[in-house]
Amino acid sequence: MTVLEYMKDHLLFLDGGMGSLLQNMGIKPGEHPERWSVSHPEIIEQIHLDYFNAGCNVVNTNCFGANTLKFDAEECDRIIKASIENAKRAAARSTNPEPKFVALDIGPCGKLLKPYGDLDFEDAVECFAGMVRSGVKHGADLIFIETMNDSYETKAALLAAKENSDLPVFVSNAYGEDGKLMTGATPAAMVAMIEGMGADAIGCNCSLGPAQLRGVVDELLANASIPVMLKPNAGLPKDVDGRAVYDVLPDEFAEEIVTQIKAGVRVAGGCCGTTPEYIKALTSKAEGLEPLPVYPKNKTVVSSYTHAVEFAESPILIGERINPTGKKRFKQALIEKDIDYILQEGVNQQDAGVQILDVNVGLPDIDEVSMLNNVMYELQAIINLPLQIDTADAVAMEKALRRYNGKAMINSVNGKEESMKAIFPLVKKYGGVVVALTLDEGGIPATAEGRIAIAKKILETAASYGIDKKDIIFDTLAMTISADPAAALATLKSLEYIKNEMGCHTSLGVSNISFGLPKREGVNSTFFAMALERGLSAAIMNPYATDMLKVYYAYRALHNLDENCADYIEFATNLVETAAAPAQAAAAKTPEDFKSQLQKAIVKGLKDQAAEVTGQLLATTDALEIIQQEIIPALDIVGKGFEEKTVYLPQLLMSAEAAKASFEVIKANMPSGQSIDKFPMVIATVHGDIHDIGKNIVKLLLENYGFKVIDLGKDVPPADIVAAVIENKAPVCGLSALMTTTVPAMEETIKLLAEQAPWCKVVVGGAVLNEDYANRIGAGKYAKDAMDTVRFADSVEI
Amino acid sequence: MTDTVFIKNYIEPPFDTSEILRYMGCKEADPEVLKLVEGCINEVRSSLTYRVCYRQFTITEKDGSLDLAFVVSQSEGLRRNLGGCKSLILFAATIGLEIDRLIAKYGRLSPSKALCFQAIGAERIESLCKSFNDDMKETLAKSGFGTRPRFSPGYGDFPLEVQKDVFRVLNPAKNIGLSLNDSLLMTPSKSVTAIIGISEGSQSCIANERCDKCDKTDCTFRRL
Known part of the structure; x- marks a missing residue:
């Protein structure tokens, strides 16, 4: 019987702490406990045996940190082999009649991944892959990834497990008191990523006592469609007369866990400070308890390295501005590899209120594979929104999905055989929510019926790859009404059917609807409202388009999705303030002792004002003249002050940033080909x-x-x-x-x-x-x- | 000596704006700079954590070196600091990764804000160390012990290499989410590891822990 078969209708009990027991046996501070698997096999075997006899079904092998960052490859393999053998001998000797399994234990590799640490993602994958290969070779029954406090490292370990074995994989994270991982992920975000990649159980261990982890467990239970695990510490160690004493005793520990089993936890054990006594108390108290069933949550969720975004009743805004199509300045940034410009575009959209960023960097003549990968990595270093990877290049898509930290949105697949064959295996392997366009080899059907037929074909094919319909979002393709007056209706009709009859979420690139028409804003926002009313779940849109945002906030308020209309009021208030701001700026027209208003804005470090005044000046003054007569003299005033120590560094920087804002306006208005650069x-x-x-x-x-x-x-x-x-x-x-x-x-x-x-x-x-x-x-x-x-x-x- | 690493979470220590300005290289602040500092504090405040893990070790003399139980030290500076102490507290403290994210973000987009977050981070981690120090001082005084000023790997002749031993015995990656890279730098960057000597008698050393112990007399940030 495999562990997955056994789990179907049994609670599964895990073991408890190892480290604290080894300390009692005399392990020295800083000594690697993993080495004891080889040097003291009888002690390790005895601890495993005590756990099995206390009623546990799964013991974790004593090879938590046996990876190539800490030991050479040969020693890693030797430790893992001995660790598994110790556990197997204990299983054979145990008097516990229940089925017993040996889990290859994989803990954090000990180094933090880039961008904050110095370990490359692929190096982390390879480090874990070595452990997995040894574990498979020496006969582990399952893989237990545990105590991970970084989502990215968790992904690396899970990927290594999936790529190098067919064994069941359990994944458990260490959450802090704030209910998040050290690098910021919530339990819901971890469910999205881990479940998306096909783990068999998800949970939390270590760091806190069972009662303190209740919030984390509740969130896992509310979101996961796979069994949830709980493996807490015996509380926190307290210093009692120089001795470390954990503050939760076995009975209290067991009782709290039983409460959580009754709430849905199906896999339970202990971590630091727990002993066979704790596991005995747990298995005794849980005797006769039936596990609650695991039911599919059917949530459509993407995630970043901090949080999950769910497609549900409240519509989702996907920012479309990281895309070179029709944007001269953006194209220039891509060609010059000016990543900062692209990052700024991302930050601006986040500030404007989008929940997901679309990322498209496709341009002829650039290496899209490396550019997409690089932009995604840089965006994930500073922006915590989930990303929608937007590329027609399957190689670029795979590379990006592999390295994405979270569960990405994938843009896109369509009804063509070739497209589905390229994209669906990636969705299955890396997880993700994929946008499916209702077109195929025959093009875009003019009728709703034609698009619905393609949607059905896509769903069926996805199912054959093991992809659930919750992970597919249909885009029924907004086409301009200037070419076909019935276009909007076909889009809306198919959208409504897919949402209501097929039960799938939908997304649209809304603004295409008005292509070729004058004053497009009104058409776009009206179409947006119509689509929302028919069940649109998400829009790929320009978040600087105020008319679209008005519809979005008003729709949410009208549909009772915005408590006390709080979001709407905040939006509306900001709108009024922005409209009033230029008037104020215009009123403050006394340049005092400055030569001009632009000079004053730069010297005082007022970014927004510098940009605005530059825009006004450009209407009447040549760009070079503005630079020579206004910006450079202003910078010189500040620079000289800095050299004479009358201006300090922060002021110098604020002025420099104001000047930069001014330059941005000039660059944006510069005819292409012309440059103002020195060498x-x-x-x-x-x-x-x-x-x-x-x-x-x-x-x-x-x-x-x-x-x-x-x-x-x-x-x-x-x-x-x-x-x-x-x-x-x-x-x-x-x-x-x-x-x-x-x-x-x-x-x-x-x-x-x-x-x-x-x-x-x-x-x-x-x-x-x-x-x-x-x-x-x-x-x-x-x-x-x-x-x-x-x-x-x-x-x-x- | 205990064989367990203890973990403590502290509440937010009060902000010291003048220290933040000093770290920014700003001797006097104009209103725009003060506004910047205030805005940055508000932006980061809720995402900071104040976590410390620590462990006690005994000190023994060994062939003219100090055996600290987790490392044998030849450092003269440390010997002076620990003179007469029979045990020590080794600790690691961090204010978490979020401030690094903000520094990275604004390092790309607004160096003035990046500078400000750097300064806030420096002030925060110093304040956290002070909270921990005061806490230990108070606890130890009850049992008749005093404390010495904290002393970190990399101070004077106490090599930065010792960080490896510190990380081996405190396991701060697991305990407070702090890790060490190949260049012996810590992530999150706003973190401190240090030794606090435990002296006999409840009198604690109150010497200024900072500038007057430092050899770099031409430093921009030196306190007069």
């Missing part, structure tokens, strides 16, 4: 160093002064810096380091530059450097601060 300059924080605030400040100021900055980011290998200098024929390269330990990397970079790009002058800066040190490592110039770098760059003759 290109490559900057980077050197290899091994992750401190980039100083470098970012330098970048901002250099851009202000008209340099084209190629920012390679942080922790950049010397060869990459040299390659960028050569590619851009950069006359100057700026290197930053904060730590003494990374100065050698700086020196190495300078050496390599001297060999391969001898024309390039190197300016260095950072907390550990000074004039002397800079000379010693061969730098051409030491800059004491950002202004110093600007002055140096300006002095370079080319």
Whole structure:
């Protein structure tokens, strides 16, 4: 009998703590407990045996951290082999008549993944894959991923388990007192991702006592369609006369868990501080209890690394602005790899209120696979909204889905055989909610009936891949009414049918409806309202279109989806304020002792005002004149003040940001092909160093002064810096380091530059450097601060 | 000595705006800067956590070195700090990852805000260490012990390499969500690991723990 068969109609009991028992047996502080599987097999076997005899069905092998980041590969395999053998011997010896299973225990690898740590996602997958392969080889019955406090690492481990075995996989996370993982994910977000990838059970363990985990368990139970596990600590350790005492005793522990079994938990055991006595108390108290059935929740959910977004009654807004189609400035950003511009577009949409961001970076002549992957990674470093991966390139799609932290939205599949064959296996493997377009080899049917037929075909095919209809959202394709007056009605009719008769969620790219018509806003927002009323679940839209937002907030208020109309009132209030703001700005027209209003806005660091005034000036003044007569003199006032120590760093930066806002307006209005840049300059924080605030400040100021900055980011290998200098024929390269330990990397970079790009002058800066040190490592110039770098760059003759 | 790592969560210590301004390199603040600081505090405040894990170790003399039970130290600086102590508290403290996310976000989009969040983070983690220190001082005083100023790996001749041993024995990844990378830097970045010497007699050392112990006399942030 397999563990999954047994679980169908039994509660499954897990073991309790291992570490605290080993401490009693004399393990030294800091000693690796995993090694005891090999050095003290009889002790480990005895602990397993005590747990089995206390009534548990599954013991976790003593190989929590037996991965290649801590041990060499050969030792890992040896530890895992011994760990499984110890547990199997204990199972054979146990007097417990119930079926017994041995779980390959996989704990966190000990390092945090990028972008916050330094471990690459694929390296983490490979690290866990080694454990899984050993576990399979030596006969584990199931895989138990536990104590994970980061969603991304959880994904890496689960992916490794799925790619290297057919064993059942249980996944358990360690939640903090705030009910979230250390990196921020809620239980609902973890359910979305873990269930989407096909785990067999989900739960929580460690960190807290059983009562404190109740909220987490409730959220898991409310969202999961697979069995829920609870494996808490015996409370928290208290210092009693220098001895550690856990504050929840066996009876109290067991009683609390039984309460939660009655609420739906089907798999239970203990973690730190629990002993066979706790498990005995639990199995005795739970005797005769029947597990509650697991029923499918049928929720359509996507997630980010922090939270889940559910498609339900309240409509979902998907921001469409990360897309080069028809956007000159965005295309330029993609070509120049100006990721910051794209990030800003993401942040602006989040501020405008969208719940999901569509990400499309497809452009002829760019490497979409790496660009999509890179943009997604950068977006996930700073924006916590779930993403909708939007690409027609199946390779780019797979790579993005693999590395996405959460359960992504996938845009899109359609009724063509070829499309379904490419996309459905990805949905099955990585999880996700896929947008299905109702078109196929025959094109887009003109009638609702034709689109509904395609939708049915798509659902059937998805089912054959094991994909549930809850993970499919249909887009019945808004086509412009300027070409076909019946187009809107066909879209709406099929939408209504799919929602009500087929029970699937729907999404539309609303604004297509008015293509070719004048004053499109009214048509778009009316169509949006009509579609919502017929059951539209989500809209891919421009969140800066106020008319669309008016419909969205009003619809929610009218449908009793907005308690006390609070969201509507907040939206409406902001709307009034924004409308009033220009009037105020216009009223404050005294430039005081400043030459002009733009100069004042920049010197005072007023971003919005700087942008607005620049826009007004452009109507009457040439762009270059604005730069020469207004922006640069303003920057000089502040820069000089900074050098004379009458202006401090924050003020300098606020002014620089205001100037940048002004430049953005100028760039957006610049005819394509024309550039205002001085020479290109490559900057980077050197290899091994992750401190980039100083470098970012330098970048901002250099851009202000008209340099084209190629920012390679942080922790950049010397060869990459040299390659960028050569590619851009950069006359100057700026290197930053904060730590003494990374100065050698700086020196190495300078050496390599001297060999391969001898024309390039190197300016260095950072907390550990000074004039002397800079000379010693061969730098051409030491800059004491950002202004110093600007002055140096300006002095370079080319 | 106990063989268990203890975990504590603290409530938000009061904010010290003048410290935040000092970390920002701002000797006097104009209203726009104060507005910036205030806005950033409001943005980050609810997402900060104040977590510490700690463990006690005994100190023994061993061939002219100090055996701290988790590492053997040759550091003269640490020896001076721990003079007369028979045991110590080793702790790791963090204010969580959210502030790093904000620093990363605004590092890309608004360096002035990134600078401000850096400064807030520095002030917060210092305040958390102070809360923990005060707490330990009070607890130990009851049993007739005092405390020494905290001393971290990387101070003076106490090598940063010791971080590896600290992480081995405190397991802060599991206990408070703090991890160490290959360059011996911690994530979340606004975190501290340190030793607090436990001295006989309830008198605690009240020496200024910061600038006057530091050799870098030309530092921008040095307190006069």
